[in-house]
Amino acid sequence: MRGLYRILCGAEAFVAGSFLLLMVVLIFLGGVARMLGMPLNWTTDLATCLFAWGCFLAADVAWRSNSMMSIDVLVDRLPARLRVGIRLLNHALIIAFLLYLIVAGFYLAWVSRIRTFQGMPGVSYSWVTASLPSCALLLLVTTIRHIRAAWRGEQVASRAVDVV
Known part of the structure; x- marks a missing residue:
C-alpha cells in the first residue's frame, strides 16, 4: 500500500509541475x-x-x-504537549474545511456540467470546477496522515520534492 501511495505522490508531483x-x-x-496577427484564444x-x-x-x-508557510513564533515557545494539541486542533479545522470543499465542490461540478467552458462547445465547465473537490480529497488524505504522524509523536518529513 505504501508503494502505491508513493507512486501516486510522485505522479501527482509530476502532473502538477507539468500542468504549470x-x-x-x-x-x-x-x-x-497574437503578436503575429493570428490569435489563439x-x-x-x-x-x-x-x-x-x-x-x-x-x-x-x-x-x-511540510513546505507550507507557517508562523510558529508563539507556538514554538509552548510546552510540547500543548504544541501537539494546537497542531491537532489546527488539523481538525483543516479537515472540516476540506470536507466542506469536497461536498460543495462536487455539487458545483455537478451543477456546472451543462455550462460550456469559455464558450468552447463540447467542453464542460465541470472539468475546471472538479479540480477543487478532487484535490481537496487528496489534501484530506495528506491531512489525515499528518494527524497520524502527530498522534504518534513523529514529525512529517520536510523535504524538497523533485517535480520534473
Missing part, C-alpha cells in the same frame, strides 16, 4: 501568435484550466512535504 509548465508555454504561445482558456488543476495539486505536494 504547460500553462506557461500556452500563455507564451498565445502571446506570440483557446490557449488562454486551456491555460486557465491547467492553472486550476496545477495549483491545487501543487498545494497537496507542498502540504505533504
Whole structure:
C-alpha cells in the first residue's frame, strides 16, 4: 500500500509541475501568435484550466512535504504537549474545511456540467470546477496522515520534492 501511495505522490508531483509548465508555454504561445496577427484564444482558456488543476495539486505536494508557510513564533515557545494539541486542533479545522470543499465542490461540478467552458462547445465547465473537490480529497488524505504522524509523536518529513 505504501508503494502505491508513493507512486501516486510522485505522479501527482509530476502532473502538477507539468500542468504549470504547460500553462506557461500556452500563455507564451498565445502571446506570440497574437503578436503575429493570428490569435489563439483557446490557449488562454486551456491555460486557465491547467492553472486550476496545477495549483491545487501543487498545494497537496507542498502540504505533504511540510513546505507550507507557517508562523510558529508563539507556538514554538509552548510546552510540547500543548504544541501537539494546537497542531491537532489546527488539523481538525483543516479537515472540516476540506470536507466542506469536497461536498460543495462536487455539487458545483455537478451543477456546472451543462455550462460550456469559455464558450468552447463540447467542453464542460465541470472539468475546471472538479479540480477543487478532487484535490481537496487528496489534501484530506495528506491531512489525515499528518494527524497520524502527530498522534504518534513523529514529525512529517520536510523535504524538497523533485517535480520534473
